Amino acid sequence: MAGESVGPVGYRRISDDLKDKIEREVYPVGGALPSYDSLAETYGVKVGVARNAVYSLRDEGIVNVTPGIGTEVRRKPSDIPPPPDIPARLDEVAATVQRMSDQIDGQITPDLADLREQLGVLQSQIMDLYAKLGLTNPQQQPATAPRRAGGRTARSA
Numbered sequence: 597m598a599g600e601s602v603g604p605v606g607y608r609r610i611s612d613d614l615k616d617k618i619e620r621e622v623y624p625v626g627g628a629l630p631s632y633d634s635l636a637e638t639y640g641v642k643v644g645v646a647r648n649a650v651y652s653l654r655d656e657g658i659v660n661v662t663p664g665i666g667t668e669v670r671r672k673p674s675d676i677p678p679p680p681d682i683p684a685r686l687d688e689v690a691a692t693v694q695r696m697s698d699q700i701d702g703q704i705t706p707d708l709a710d711l712r713e714q715l716g717v718l719q720s721q722i723m724d725l726y727a728k729l730g731l732t733n734p735q736q737q738p739a740t741a742p743r744r745a746g747g748r749t750a751r752s753a
Contacts, residue, residue, distance in 0.1 A: 610639050610649035615673045618658060629659060629667040 614635075617623050630638070635646035650667055653659045657676055660668045726732065 607641075607645050607648035607652060610635065610641070610646065611652045613639075614649060614653060615658065618669055619672050619674060623669050625669050625671055627669050629669065631666070 614623070614629065618625075623629055629635070629650060632643045632646045632650065635649070636643045639646065650659065650661060654661045654667075656673070658670060658673055660670055662668070
């Protein structure tokens with residue numbers, strides 16, 4: 597590509613050009629990409645920029661980078677499945693959670709009814725015990741004792 601312009605030089609522009617070349621099999625699957633030094637010279641950039649371009653291809657799963665050995669093309673960019681539709685996936689997860697919640701509710705509600713019935717029986721047994729012992733059930737006492745007037749009331753004035 598010496599002499600060809602790739603527009604604004606940056607690692608993304610280089611990685612896009614490399615993707616295009618891999619897609620057109622200039623660099624075939626199973627073959628190697630040029631070295632970082634060679635890419636830097638070809639694109640007129642520093643070695644670090646060329647390395648970043650190759651690393652972005654690695655991060656996308658297009659190439660394997662083996663330090664000291666080289667970079668092998670794993671697959672064409674068109675062979676990579678598109679990213680999942682996140683909103684649709686979230687809707688699926690929400691529907692699954694709702695379905696599971698409904699199932700749990702169906703299983704718990706009968707159990708809760710049984711527990712409520714047992715609790716009612718226990719409460720009546722406790723009330724009977726208090727009555728047999730001649731004690732006042734603390735559950736039946738008013739929550740607060742009546743207040744006494746601490747001074748003169750309007751009537752006593």
